[in-house]
Amino acid sequence: MTGKQQPRLEAAGITKMFGGIRALNDISLEVLPKQIVGIIGPNGAGKTTTFNVITGAYRPSTGEVRLDGKAVTAEPSHLIARAGISRTFQNIRLFGDMTVWEHLLVAQPHSDFTLRRLLPTRWADPQAFRRAEEILEFLKLADVKDRIARSLPYGIQRRVEIARAISARPKLLLLDEPVAGMNHDEADDIRRLILTLRDSGLSILLIDHDMAFVMNLCDYLYVLDFGVMIAQGRPDQIRSNPVVLDAYLGHAT
Amino acid sequence: MLLQQLVNGLTLGAVYTLIALSFSLVMGILGVLNLAIAELFMLGGYFGFAAILAKLPLPVALLAGMAGAALVAAVIERVGYQPFRDAPVVTPMLSTLGFSIILQNVATNIWGSDPLQLPDEVFGARFTLGPVSASAMQLTIVGATVVLVALLAFVVQRTALGRALRAVAENRDVARLLGVSAGPLTLLAFMLSGALAGAAGVLIGLHYAAITPYIGVEIGLKAIAVMVVGGTGRIWGALIAGPLIGVAEVMTTAYGGSQIRDFVVYGLMIVILLLRPQGLLGGARTEQGPRV
Numbered sequence: 001m002t003g004k005q006q007p008r009l010e011a012a013g014i015t016k017m018f019g020g021i022r023a024l025n026d027i028s029l030e031v032l033p034k035q036i037v038g039i040i041g042p043n044g045a046g047k048t049t050t051f052n053v054i055t056g057a058y059r060p061s062t063g064e065v066r067l068d069g070k071a072v073t074a075e076p077s078h079l080i081a082r083a084g085i086s087r088t089f090q091n092i093r094l095f096g097d098m099t100v101w102e103h104l105l106v107a108q109p110h111s112d113f114t115l116r117r118l119l120p121t122r123w124a125d126p127q128a129f130r131r132a133e134e135i136l137e138f139l140k141l142a143d144v145k146d147r148i149a150r151s152l153p154y155g156i157q158r159r160v161e162i163a164r165a166i167s168a169r170p171k172l173l174l175l176d177e178p179v180a181g182m183n184h185d186e187a188d189d190i191r192r193l194i195l196t197l198r199d200s201g202l203s204i205l206l207i208d209h210d211m212a213f214v215m216n217l218c219d220y221l222y223v224l225d226f227g228v229m230i231a232q233g234r235p236d237q238i239r240s241n242p243v244v245l246d247a248y249l250g251h252a253t
Numbered sequence: 254m255l256l257q258q259l260v261n262g263l264t265l266g267a268v269y270t271l272i273a274l275s276f277s278l279v280m281g282i283l284g285v286l287n288l289a290i291a292e293l294f295m296l297g298g299y300f301g302f303a304a305i306l307a308k309l310p311l312p313v314a315l316l317a318g319m320a321g322a323a324l325v326a327a328v329i330e331r332v333g334y335q336p337f338r339d340a341p342v343v344t345p346m347l348s349t350l351g352f353s354i355i356l357q358n359v360a361t362n363i364w365g366s367d368p369l370q371l372p373d374e375v376f377g378a379r380f381t382l383g384p385v386s387a388s389a390m391q392l393t394i395v396g397a398t399v400v401l402v403a404l405l406a407f408v409v410q411r412t413a414l415g416r417a418l419r420a421v422a423e424n425r426d427v428a429r430l431l432g433v434s435a436g437p438l439t440l441l442a443f444m445l446s447g448a449l450a451g452a453a454g455v456l457i458g459l460h461y462a463a464i465t466p467y468i469g470v471e472i473g474l475k476a477i478a479v480m481v482v483g484g485t486g487r488i489w490g491a492l493i494a495g496p497l498i499g500v501a502e503v504m505t506t507a508y509g510g511s512q513i514r515d516f517v518v519y520g521l522m523i524v525i526l527l528l529r530p531q532g533l534l535g536g537a538r539t540e541q542g543p544r545v
Contacts, residue, residue, distance in 0.1 A: 055430055081432035095423040098416070106416045107431035120411055168431050 006069055008033050008203040009085075009172050014053055014063035016046075016227075023049045025227045027063070031172060036194065036204045038214045040238075041224035042247070047207040048090060050224070051174050054205075055087055056080040067172065081107075086170035088161040090177045090207075094149040100160050101145045104132035107168035132167060139163045139193070155186045159193075166197065173197065175206040179213055191217055215239060223247070256385045258507045259500060264391045264460065266499020267398035271453035272476035273483060273491035274405065278446040280480065281488045282422040283439060285342055289329050289349040290450045291473020292356035295466060297322040297451025298458030299360060302369055305459070315397060318455035319448040325356070326447025330440050338439075353469075360466035371462040394456045401452055402492065405445070409488070418442060475502075478522040484532020493533055 007030040016024040024046045031037045039047045052058040054065055056077035065073045072080050105121055108128040122129050136142050139159050149160045179187040208214050215235040223231040225247045238244055272294055279287045297318035304314035333348040378389040409415040420428035421435050429435055458464040479498050483490025498518055505517045
């Protein structure tokens with residue numbers, strides 16, 4: 001890691017208490033521009049809680065979250081989203097009655113109340129309309145544009161969720177187990193997609209259990225166990241780290 | 254005779270539909286039963302009456318009723334809902350119950366508890382087609398309802414605001430994580446809901462050519478029944494349930510006697526609650542993941 005570069009995301013000294021339970025204990029991590037960073041760790045290690053703190057869904061008990069050097073800690077989550085952090089969910093959360101196309105429009109940057117927003121989107125916001133078309137092409141979703149998203153096969157729903165997340169124009173994309181439940185080919189599709197997104201300028205922070213997937217994809221890894229950051233480093237360093245092997249790899253496989 | 258009753262039932266059903274949509278807009282988006290909607294309906298009627306008595310044309314009266322009710326709805330949202338946003342749903346419901354009673358009281362103080370009558374000559378014309386006869390007012394009610402429902406459907410289904418509303422209704426937390434600001438949309442939902450109730454008030458007031466401060470209670474409760482029959486989670490359920498209950502009510506009165514009318518309407522509601530709690534239109538609402 002180069003010392004000088006301004007990190008896209010910094011989480012510094014995050015602690016999150018739930019009642020008396022210390023779900024996260026003094027977690028610090030950073031994601032550099034155009035970097036793919038992974039968080040790994042056993043179930044219950046606090047990975048998704050970390051995501052929830054970064055996106056403003058949870059207010060950390062202590063610590064600070066900064067995006068491009070600017071503190072966004074515990075801001076309302078819609079403002080954090082507009083500042084440039086977007087995410088997907090481990091258990092897919094698409095909107096029940098919406099088509100794929102509508103999912104791409106709902107997350108377009110918002111200016112709250114203007115009469116223009118009462119016009120059909122094609123005229124009200126041609127820019128949003130074109131961008132949605134681009135994303136549709138880019139994620140190979142054009143064929144299912146008008147289908148209700150939740151009626152689609154699981155692998156495609158995952159793509160729709162990623163499409164929805166990037167339609168919000170994030171600088172940082174958080175992916176919560178993007179290949180959970182996918183077969184090898186589907187996972188490989190997602191891997192290539194993530195690389196393309198990185199090349200287009202996005203920074204990516206992801207959680208996954210699939211070690212091969214994470215090791216192949218990530219530039220840098222953080223290892224969580226019971227809310228404590230027990231290791232960090234490049235994939236090759238993590239692979240041979242005895243603490244990690246003991247805490248995670250040992251009883252995960 | 255049967256056709257005539259059908260026409261009368263559809264007229265009543267149109268008004269029920271509007272109020273039920275008003276309830277289910279707020280219910281669908283916030284999961285809160287805004288009990289003051291019954292009084293927004295009543296106030297809309299008074300605002301509309303005031304406009305008609307001031308010799309303003311009907312469309313203006315309708316708009317006056319909608320705008321007035323929408324403004325009161327905005328106050329209710331700011332004072333009676335927003336502060337209790339994170340409280341259990343029964344809390345804002347109780348506060349809207351308080352608003353409901355206060356508004357009834359305000360109306361009684363301003364307009365008195367006697368019915369306010371409209372002079373006979375307003376909208377007296379009747380149109381006859383074969384055995385069926387409909388008053389100009391009945392046609393206006395059905396026509397206005399169709400237009401309002403179409404407008405609402407357009408806003409909700411086709412515009413950016415509507416998409417944002419649906420996203421918040423479906424999952425407020427996910428919508429916010431996508432940059433949708435839920436606060437202004439909540440206000441919008443209350444105001445749209447108020448405008449619909451206000452329109453219904455103007456229409457029913459003109460239909461009966463009379464209005465009292467208590468008109469909202471009976472019809473408001475019936476609209477809740479309509480919403481339940483249509484499905485509380487699906488706002489468009491009211492489009493089927495409104496005419497259905499209107500016709501059922503008129504038919505019961507015509508052929509069975511008015512004393513069993515409410516028995517049929519609320520009986521239907523209870524049967525639906527027992528057998529099909531998601532309502533006529535509600536699909537199975539599964540795969541609702543835990544909230545963020």
